[in-house]
Amino acid sequence: MSNSPVTIVVVPRERYQFARESLESLYENTAFPFNLVYVDNNSPTQLQQYLSVQAELKDFKLIRSNRYLSPNEARNVGLSFVDTKYVVFVDNDVIFAPNWLTALVDCSETTDATVVGSLVCQYQPFHEIVHCAGGEYFSAKASIEFAAGKPQPSDRSRWLLEEKTPYQNQRIDAVCDRLKRATTGFVEFHSMLVRTEIFKEIGILDEKFCCTKEYLDFCMSVTRAGGTIYLEPNSVVTFRTHPPAPTMNWSDLPYFMLRWSDAWELGNLRHFQQKWNLEESKYFQRRYKKLGTRRREALIDPLMAKFSFLGKQQQKWFKKRLIKLEKRLNRYLTNRYAKASDRPLDLDSSQGKKSWQANVRAVPNQLTTNN
Incomplete structure (x- = not known):
């Protein structure tokens, strides 16, 4: 481990099949010195063995959980081992462009930003199509009121979520003159x-x-705490699992099914509404009606492509029954996970702010580290 002011925390996004490619890209394209904490989220045996070897060769901290963690759980586990000025969260399916980290650090050092996000791309060839170049979640007026700490907007009883992500799905070379280092409402x-x-x-x-x-x-x-958020377009990465993503490995299926389960998505969205006093807008109504979309895109749609010889009505009938069967399977797997896990890492993030590291480190029985 180096004396760098930066610790990178790698966590799984939704699957494991690109983890090796991502780790190799990280080391090939990162000139700025860094420490690395890698959270191995109960990965398949082959990847577990690969990560163990790489941790020894490259001298990074490897933390393995013996049960599946959500991305935020995994980030908190990694965060508990961070004692540097900066932490950089990255997913295990990200491909990095050269000097991505140097640009992030330079932005924060120059602007005193609390949070800095990379320009995130999608699809192949890498680093060409915009996925996220920052964005806003409220109207301009509501954003000002929210940042000022008001419990609700002046013209309604609840905040109206209006998430907007500029330049999404556009080519970088077509919008590069408009991509500037600037404050933004959110980064990913x-x-x-x-x-x-x-x-x-x-x-x-x-x-x-x-x-x-x-x-x-x-x-x-961060905004409510008075922090600032910046987009740094000179830091470019691409994530590999934007739908339609490459065909999934069977060994990734259990985590993927849990990660995008109806139960997790429904509970997550309801908590989001309640925590931030958000209106049940068309956005939420649509999300509630379309629970399981990610699973259908990754599992059922590719399967249906093999039955293109069927007539339209037959395809429609068959797909409905596949969706119904998949939902039953997803409910069974989610319930089995809930019963098998005593949730020892279910931390309360509202606990005393000064104890955020101790909260995670209190459960070593569920984690193993390489040093």
Whole structure:
């Protein structure tokens, strides 16, 4: 481990099949010195063995959980081992462009930003199509009122979520003249630098955000605490699992099914509404009606492609029954996970802000580390 001011925390996003490619890309494209904490989230045996070897060769801290963690749970575990000025959260399916980390650190050092996000891309070839270049979640007026600490907007009883992500799905070379270092409402956890000291103010990441909108919750908390959030377009990464993603490995299926389960998504969205006093807008109504979309895109749609010889009505009938069967299977797997796990890592992020590290380290029986 180096004396760098930066610790990178790698956590799984939704699967493991790109973890090796991502780790190799990290070391090939990162010139700025860094410490690495890698959270191995109950990965398949082959990847577990690979990570163990790499941790010894490259001298990084490897933490393995013997049960599946949500992304925020995994980030909190990694965060508990961070004692540097900055922590950089990245997912295990990210491919990095050269000097991505140097640009993030330079932005924070120059602007005193609390949070800095990379320009996140999607699809192949890498680093060409915009996925997230920052964004806003409220109207301009509501954003000002929210940052000022008002419990509700002046013109309604609840906040209206209006998430907007500029330039999404556009080519970087078509919008590069408009991509500037600037403040923004949110950035995403695919690649995010954070001043570690902010966690003393806001506590650890909220683990009730187990599968969606955790980046909004975190950025909203930072804003309420008086922090600033920047997009740094000179830091470019691409994540590998934007739908339609490559065919999934069978060994990744259990975690994927849990990660995007109806139960996790429903509980997550309801908590988001309640925590931030959000209207049940068309956005939430649509999400509630379409629970399981990620699973259908990754599992059922590819299967249906093999039955293209069927007529339209037959395909429709068959797909409905596959969806019904998959939902039953998902409910069974989720319930089995809940019964098998005593949830020892179910931390309360509202506990005393100064104890955020101790909260995670109190459960060593569920974790193993390489040193």
